[in-house]
Amino acid sequence: MEDDKRIEIKVKVEELWDSYLIKSEIAKKLESEYIFGPLGTNEHYKSSDLMDIVKEVQADKTELELKE
Amino acid sequence: MSVSNKLSANLVENTKTAYESGIATPRGSIIAGQYNTTKPTPVSGDYVFLQLGSSGGLVTESQSYDSDTTSDKVFEINPLSVQSVAISLLDDTNIAVATNYYPNATGASMDGYTSISFTGKFIDADGVMTMTVEAMDDEDTTSGDWIDVTNSFIDEKASVATSIGASVTVTNGTVTFAIANKDFNYENYRVKMVNNGATNTGIIKERKKAI
Numbered sequence: 188m189e190d191d192k193r194i195e196i197k198v199k200v201e202e203l204w205d206s207y208l209i210k211s212e213i214a215k216k217l218e219s220e221y222i223f224g225p226l227g228t229n230e231h232y233k234s235s236d237l238m239d240i241v242k243e244v245q246a247d248k249t250e251l252e253l254k255e
Numbered sequence: 256m257s258v259s260n261k262l263s264a265n266l267v268e269n270t271k272t273a274y275e276s277g278i279a280t281p282r283g284s285i286i287a288g289q290y291n292t293t294k295p296t297p298v299s300g301d302y303v304f305l306q307l308g309s310s311g312g313l314v315t316e317s318q319s320y321d322s323d324t325t326s327d328k329v330f331e332i333n334p335l336s337v338q339s340v341a342i343s344l345l346d347d348t349n350i351a352v353a354t355n356y357y358p359n360a361t362g363a364s365m366d367g368y369t370s371i372s373f374t375g376k377f378i379d380a381d382g383v384m385t386m387t388v389e390a391m392d393d394e395d396t397t398s399g400d401w402i403d404v405t406n407s408f409i410d411e412k413a414s415v416a417t418s419i420g421a422s423v424t425v426t427n428g429t430v431t432f433a434i435a436n437k438d439f440n441y442e443n444y445r446v447k448m449v450n451n452g453a454t455n456t457g458i459i460k461e462r463k464k465a466i
Contacts, residue, residue: 219429222380222456229380229454231348 188236196237199226200244210245214238338367339464344446345375348456355448357459361396362389362445368463372411372435373446375459377425382452386423386432386459390441401445408434439463 188196196217203213214237221227290309297303319328344357356362365371377384388408393399403421410419411433423432446459 218378218456222378231378231454231456233346233348233456234458235346 188232192232193240196232197240197244200241204244204248210241211238214241335465338466339462340368342461342463343459344373344461345448345457345459349453350448350450350455350457352451352453353449355450357446357448360445362391362401362443364443365439365441365463368465369439370435370437370466371439371444371461371463372433373408373459373461374431374433376429376431376456377423377458378429378456379425379450379452379454380427381454382450383424383426384448384450384455384457386446386448387421388434388444388446390439390444392442394442396443404436404441404444407439408436411435 199217200213203216204210207213207216214234217226218232218234218237221230221232295303319330320326321328342358345355373388377386387403387405389401390404391399391401405422406418406420408419409416412431419432419434423430423434446461448457448459450457
């Protein structure tokens, strides 16, 4: 996965963060939407890569909470 | 009396008693032990006697004896019930157009295992992906005849257990699958996946176990 795409997906994860109690569902939604639309057309990303981004966002948020 | 002399004296006395009571006809040396209703509690360094039960059987004091239940404990190392292996056969995107075999074209061995299952997911937005399972008992896995045995697998996603049918297939969409064969009595097997497009997602995970 290219760095630019990774940043784009991370922004999407952050946008969806509060809408999902089970965060792995965000990865599933994005996986599907990049393949079937509307986010992309037949763009396939590995579930594990998407989950890594979700975990990265989780880590960022935990760090922020600890600072607060 | 020294400890060794005392031990010898006891052995002689016990041998004599055993002989006189007709327990055994002496053929060579008889070693008799002492019957104890309570288990002695030796401390480190003590000499201890052989201990007999009321029927004359030797009461073992090894770690395999459970004095609470007066039975021998039996431990099975690596029992069949815990012998299983999980293998990731495929977890990739944009798999090139091809007929793919997992783990490889010459397959894998079922030796030591009886039950096998596969779970996974195929996504293809502009093509077809088809998965089948092949098996054979021929030891020549290169030129032997691989036989399609997909029909023998049960679709465990279904509410009523039925055969998965001829294949797991997705056309312009997403499919997840969980198929199992709990008596997969073949020597070799391989998973075959045919895709006619190069933009796709494929995940196949395998588990096989001894019983």
